[in-house]
Amino acid sequence: MPDEYIENLSMKTTEYISNQSKPFCIAFCLAILFLMGIVDYITGEEISLSVFYLIPVSLATWRTGRWIGILFCFFAALVWFFTDFMTGHIYSHFIIPYWNAFERLCFFLIVSYFLSRMKNSLMREKLLARIDSLTGLLNRIALNDAAQREIDKARRFKHPFTVAYIDLDNFKMVNDQLGHSVGDTLLQLVADIIKKNTRVVDIVARLGGDEFIILLPETEIESAQVVFKKLQERIIEAMQKNRWPITLSIGAVTYINPPDTVDNMIKKADNLMYSAKNSGKNKIIQELIDK
Numbered sequence: 001m002p003d004e005y006i007e008n009l010s011m012k013t014t015e016y017i018s019n020q021s022k023p024f025c026i027a028f029c030l031a032i033l034f035l036m037g038i039v040d041y042i043t044g045e046e047i048s049l050s051v052f053y054l055i056p057v058s059l060a061t062w063r064t065g066r067w068i069g070i071l072f073c074f075f076a077a078l079v080w081f082f083t084d085f086m087t088g089h090i091y092s093h094f095i096i097p098y099w100n101a102f103e104r105l106c107f108f109l110i111v112s113y114f115l116s117r118m119k120n121s122l123m124r125e126k127l128l129a130r131i132d133s134l135t136g137l138l139n140r141i142a143l144n145d146a147a148q149r150e151i152d153k154a155r156r157f158k159h160p161f162t163v164a165y166i167d168l169d170n171f172k173m174v175n176d177q178l179g180h181s182v183g184d185t186l187l188q189l190v191a192d193i194i195k196k197n198t199r200v201v202d203i204v205a206r207l208g209g210d211e212f213i214i215l216l217p218e219t220e221i222e223s224a225q226v227v228f229k230k231l232q233e234r235i236i237e238a239m240q241k242n243r244w245p246i247t248l249s250i251g252a253v254t255y256i257n258p259p260d261t262v263d264n265m266i267k268k269a270d271n272l273m274y275s276a277k278n279s280g281k282n283k284i285i286q287e288l289i290d291k
Contacts, residue, residue, distance in 0.1 A: 073108035135191035143205035165269035247282035256290035
């Protein structure tokens with residue numbers, strides 16, 4: 001029971017620190033570091049607390065990055081050195097305390113290095129898990145999170161937004177006749193055109209196959225129509241240049257009042273896209289929902 005309590009307390013503390021700003025984390029770690037120096041001084045030379053200096057070093061490295069972590073490694077080694085000096089510890093040779101401080105610094109640096117590498121690897125894996133490997137756009141998981149944040153923001157600030165479901169007409173024909181490598185190149189080109197013709201704040205995702213989602217925050221139906229017409233023209237121009245028989249069917253919904261769920265939002269745009277496809281393809285069908 002005590003072990004579980006300590007583990008839960010440690011996890012909650014780590015989570016709390018991770019949610020704070022970097023300056024707060026740096027100040028917090030400095031406070032821990034100097035507190036460790038005081039405790040180390042009070043306990044004297046008989047009890048070694050050097051391993052506990054890893055607490056501020058580890059927290060600073062994990063929260064603020066490698067370079068701040070390295071700085072804390074030096075701070076920790078210096079605090080230990082001056083604490084050891086203040087306790088009046090007598091050594092057989094004057095070089096020993098300097099060697100001990102150097103040894104601890106190396107230990108702190110090694111731990112900091114591996115922690116920063118571990119965090120970078122975790123962040124990279126987390127990013128890759130949310131990115132479509134072919135196009136570099138967001139995948140379905142990342143789209144759900146980003147769209148939910150936009151729905152929450154629209155509900156809070158009463159701002160409209162527009163979501164579009166895009167399907168490439170005749171994409172299967174290209175895959176069957178020209179091969180999947182050409183199909184992949186085509187999808188990458190479409191994704192690149194969409195990214196270049198949308199804003200940084202816009203959310204662009206590939207759901208799979210030849211289906212894309214674009215979410216335009218704070219965009220009304222008239223402004224969205226301009227964006228989609230431009231995208232349609234640019235993409236078709238690129239397709240004709242490569243002699244690919246591709247057009248676009250787009251279903252778009254502008255929400256004045258946000259939908260209940262992301263799935264409902266995507267389903268509505270998907271239905272409009274199929275209406276565009278069934279009515280002859282290469283069309284844009286938009287709808288305004290203000291209820």
